Amino acid sequence: MKKLILLFAAVALATSAWAQDTPKKPSFAGFVSNGFWDNWEITVGAGAGTALSNGTNPGSFGNRINFEANFGLTKWFHPVTGMRIQLQGGRFANYDAAQGKMTWPYLFVHTDFMLNFSNWVGGYREDRAYYAVPFAGFGYMASNFTDSSHEDNLTGTHQSFAFTLGWLNKFRLSPSFDFNIELKGLIAPSRVSPVAMDGSYMFGFSATAGFTYRFNKRGWQRGVAGYTAADIQAFQDAVAASMATAAAMEVENAQLAQQLAASQAELAAT
Known part of the structure; x- marks a missing residue:
């Protein structure tokens, strides 16, 4: 019983000292936060798109289809959340x-x-073959910016802020590569179009296919919420050291008890 009490006391002291000296790291749902250079992705894609207004849209829809290409860089902060910049x-x-x-x-x-x-609904799985990734964003759009388009369309460059909303379908090919199908739309003021529109807004819709390459650390490590793997190892080392100290104290107490018994025996003999 005495050994058990000493052990609990040593662990409590080690936990208290470690918690005071170790700052907590941000985490989410039991996953250890990754480093800045971990869990990055590069994505390229190409496909088709069209632009419509919220007014009338003359001409056939088929003749409005044209092409799109995109390049994106994504940083995942957690198996569920990330940020992307896309051109x-x-x-x-x-x-x-x-x-x-x-x-x-x-x-x-x-x-x-x-x-x-x-990952949000089904939980993180490293071997998941399909990921559904909705996204929403904000950026800046420029149109009709080449000399030839200035001549053809009889107007200059148009620029505006725009919003985007979409759905990225990711099919895992290997630990490093995904095949993607991306469906997205954008909304901007109609003035961004060099073609006069009778609506206030222009809507762009596109569907593209492409590939993603994941680099540096690709997976995720589960851990105690609020602490990194290094913090957890430090705690384990502190507990081990405390247990060693408790064992040494137990040996020292036994030696003192033996010395006391020997002293009492000598006194009784005299």
Whole structure:
């Protein structure tokens, strides 16, 4: 019983000292926070898109389809949450009452909040084959910025802020690579279009396919919420040291008891 009390006291002292000296790290749902250079992704894609207004949209929908390409860099802070910066660009097509079909280039750079819906609902699994990732973002769009488009469309460069919302479907090919299908839309003031629109807003819709490469640390480590793996190891070392100290104290107490018994025996003999 005495040994058990000494052990509990030693562990309590070690825990108290370690908790005071070790700052807590941010964590979420039992996962140890990763480093800045961990869990990064590079994504490239290409596909088709179209632009519509909330007013009338003359011309056939099929003739409005044009191309898009995109490049993105994503940092995951947790198996569920991450941030992405993406540059998308290509050409949109609209119809003008006087000039007919008009095409114009655009670039849209935006920062997106990424939510891994599959990990959120189903729990983190390193071997998961499919991830559903909705996202929402905000950025800056420029259109009709080339000399040839200035001449063709009889207007200059147009610029505006824009919002984006979409759904990224990720199919795991290997620990490093995913195949992606991304569906997204953007909304901006109609003035960003070089083609006159009778609506107040322009909506861009696109569907692209591409690949993701994950680099540096790719997985996630479960741990005690609020502490890193190094903190947990430090706690284990502190407990081991305290147990060793308790054992040494027990040996020292036994030796003192033996010396006291010997002294009492000598006194009784005299």
